[in-house]
Amino acid sequence: MFLDEAEIVVRSGNGGPGKVSFLREKFMPEGGPDGGDGGRGGDVVLEASQHYNTLGIFNRRKRWKAAEGASGAGGNCSGKSGDHLVIPVPCGTLVKLSETGEILADLTDHKQRVVVAAGGRGGRGNSRFKTSTNQTPRTATPGEQGTELRLKLELKLIAEVGIIGFPNAGKSTLISRLTKANPKVAPYPFTTLNPGLGVIERSDRTMVLADIPGLIEGAAEGKGLGHQFLRHVERCEVLLHLVDGSDGDARALSRKIAVIDAELAKFSPILAAKPQVVVLNKSDARPGLFKIAETLSRQRGAEVLVISAVSGDGVTALGDRLMALIPAKDSLE
Numbered sequence: 001m002f003l004d005e006a007e008i009v010v011r012s013g014n015g016g017p018g019k020v021s022f023l024r025e026k027f028m029p030e031g032g033p034d035g036g037d038g039g040r041g042g043d044v045v046l047e048a049s050q051h052y053n054t055l056g057i058f059n060r061r062k063r064w065k066a067a068e069g070a071s072g073a074g075g076n077c078s079g080k081s082g083d084h085l086v087i088p089v090p091c092g093t094l095v096k097l098s099e100t101g102e103i104l105a106d107l108t109d110h111k112q113r114v115v116v117a118a119g120g121r122g123g124r125g126n127s128r129f130k131t132s133t134n135q136t137p138r139t140a141t142p143g144e145q146g147t148e149l150r151l152k153l154e155l156k157l158i159a160e161v162g163i164i165g166f167p168n169a170g171k172s173t174l175i176s177r178l179t180k181a182n183p184k185v186a187p188y189p190f191t192t193l194n195p196g197l198g199v200i201e202r203s204d205r206t207m208v209l210a211d212i213p214g215l216i217e218g219a220a221e222g223k224g225l226g227h228q229f230l231r232h233v234e235r236c237e238v239l240l241h242l243v244d245g246s247d248g249d250a251r252a253l254s255r256k257i258a259v260i261d262a263e264l265a266k267f268s269p270i271l272a273a274k275p276q277v278v279v280l281n282k283s284d285a286r287p288g289l290f291k292i293a294e295t296l297s298r299q300r301g302a303e304v305l306v307i308s309a310v311s312g313d314g315v316t317a318l319g320d321r322l323m324a325l326i327p328a329k330d331s332l333e
């Protein structure tokens, strides 16, 4: 399975230093020590968020630091604690120590948190050092240093869009066009033997697609290869049903679509109920494909798109359509 990985350096806040101070009031020239303690440094916390689907933000930012605790003050005032730094990661992120590989946390559920580096304790103010023999201590301690850690984040990507269709429909060609994925493409069936993932990256969001081996009639009962992978697409939000439009009239293509739909339904009601975007591919090899798409679209009562995965025609529009269908992740609440 495709892994998204990132390495980051986190540092919790230093504790604030304790204060050396003495009470000075008009009628109390010999006031006692009143230096307060330093504030605690902020913790570094990782929190799982369903609004992210990749570790992309960590390519842009590697160093993360929580706030320092403030220094203590006179009048026995403690310094303010540093704010905790809460770093959002996608659900399903495994957090490891880079050096040893030790697993610190497996953040699976939305809002699940782990403190990876606790903030340093604040130093002690001089009022803490007053004893019967030393009424005017001039000692205060510095705050404890924060902790710096190098972390490795690993995420098992979960596809939002599953590309399904007969062998040779052009599924792998399409994913290589839409994303940076680079799967094997060849003019024979069952080129793809394992599911592959690709990520569409746009300035404001990302989307994960899965290319699975082709399906054939009988797939639900175990024919061909695709059936083992149907369970992978069960978790997708949308199915991209890709059809080779290079030959066959509207009736023939409609029949092909129905064969795959029947396999999905046989495999599971969940798959049958998934929203589908039907896409006719290979428009470069078939002049009248748009007319056929119109006919199919009327029959299905839903939009049928036309693309050429090879020339790229219609591929950007398809990406936009998928983005519109799937709620944006990768943005904070």
Ligand SMILES: Nc1nc2c(ncn2[C@@H]2O[C@H](COP(=O)(O)OP(=O)(O)OP(=O)(O)O)[C@@H](O)[C@H]2O)c(=O)[nH]1
Pocket (backbone or CB within 6 Å): 166, 167, 168, 169, 170, 171, 172, 173, 174, 184, 185, 186, 187, 188, 189, 190, 191, 192, 193, 212, 213, 214, 215, 281, 282, 283, 284, 285, 307, 308, 309, 310, 311
């Ligand atoms: N003319 C034309 N050929 C295409 C297009 N898209 C894909 N092909 C060709 O169709 C053949 C199959 O493409 P693949 O991307 O390997 O198809 P697939 O659906 O991944 O096939 P399997 O992995 O076997 O299920 C290759 O020869 C591609 O070059 C297209 O838009 N136009």
Ligand SMILES: [Mg+2]
Pocket (backbone or CB within 6 Å): 171, 172, 173, 184, 191, 192, 211, 212, 213, 214
């Ligand atoms: Mg393929």
